[in-house]
Amino acid sequence: MIYYLGGMLKGIWGPARLLQSYAVLIGLALYTGFILTRIHLPKLYRFLPCDRGREFTLTKEAAKGKPTGSGVIFVTIFVILSILFAPVDYLQAGILLLTWLMMLTGFLDDRSEKGWGEYIKAFLDLIITVAAALLMMRYLSSTSADGNLSFWFPFFSKPIAIPSWLYVVISVVMLWVSVNTTNCTDGVDGLSSTLVLVALFTMGFIFYIILGHKDIASYLLVPHLKDGASWAIMTFCLAGVLMGYLWHNAFPSSVLMGDAGSRALGFYIGASVMISGNPLLFLATSSIIFVNGGVGLLKVALKRFFHICIFENIRFPLHDHMRKNLGWSPTQVLLKFLIIQLLITVAMMGIFFKLR
Secondary structure, three states: OHHHHHHHHOOOOHHHHHHHOHHHHHHHHHHHHHHHHHHHOHHHHHHOOEOOOOOOOOOHHHHOOOEOOOHHHHHHHHHHHHHHHOOOOHHHHHHHHHHHHHHHHHHHHHHOOOOOOHHHHHHHHHHHHHHHHHHHHHHHHHHOOOOOEEEOOOOOOOOEEEOHHHHHHHHHHHHHHHHHHHHHHOOOOOHHHHHHHHHHHHHHHHHHHHHOOHHHHHHOOOOOOOOHHHHHHHHHHHHHHHHHHHHHHOOOOOOOOHHHHHHHHHHHHHHHHHHHOOOOHHHHHHHHHHHHHHHHHHHHHHHHHHOOOOOOOOOOOHHHHHHHOOOOOHHHHHHHHHHHHHHHHHHHHHHHHHOO
């Protein structure tokens, strides 16, 4: 809205043209999201459910009784600000709506007395991820130059065409993995939100500086994303509200995001990676999240459905293993996981964008 308002007012008042500057809009979205969440989140604690304590986690007693489900607040702020600051098209509006719906499923689980069963949540995940995959497939195929879908990868100078059905399958898997691994990582104060913050800044940089810039994208031999700057506004907006939440979630936390926050964050990261055209960018944004939570999900699935046992001496999520078996404090887990993720992100960015 503000973008179009700037276009209407710049003929009357010159400085209004700044409202059509994507750099200005990114800054406004980032700081407004942080300030609103930082100020208003504590005022809304009384409306949030209390944490029941997670089964099989080391911190369930420490978390029990704290207000949880705060994702319903900061994700809603994110959606409103994104519509306010970014010139959204129907794909971006759809992703915002589905992100909010993913948050809502998590919030309803947070506030239920016994929690929803795994299969109910899996069914809801399937509906939302399939809807997102079909939406992205339709939009990207209709806006591509040749009407085809493609991925770009390191070591290949040209995009690789893929059929629509395969794009949908990969998107559903990517979104499901991102949602559930992010959810599993939410077990140490500030850990999940800090790692997601790295992912958001990484994707925001890629959208605005690389994919959204025609000349830089051409130089690096990657497809230009014409709406890259708009995606950057939304991504930095989410980073802003997440920093506002992290202000209150830093150890020792006074509030938890719950499934309402972690599921929505994971969904948006997965969607932004697919929009970038390279699903392997998930390694650059969320490799520690994937290892921390994803290997545990794989371990449980293999044991439950195929009676195959792996990593029997390692506790998952991995942050629990580090705390129980290695004696790491919550702060050590946070900082060491953050350092490793930053090192991986820098290395992966070099590989993805220079080895073409």
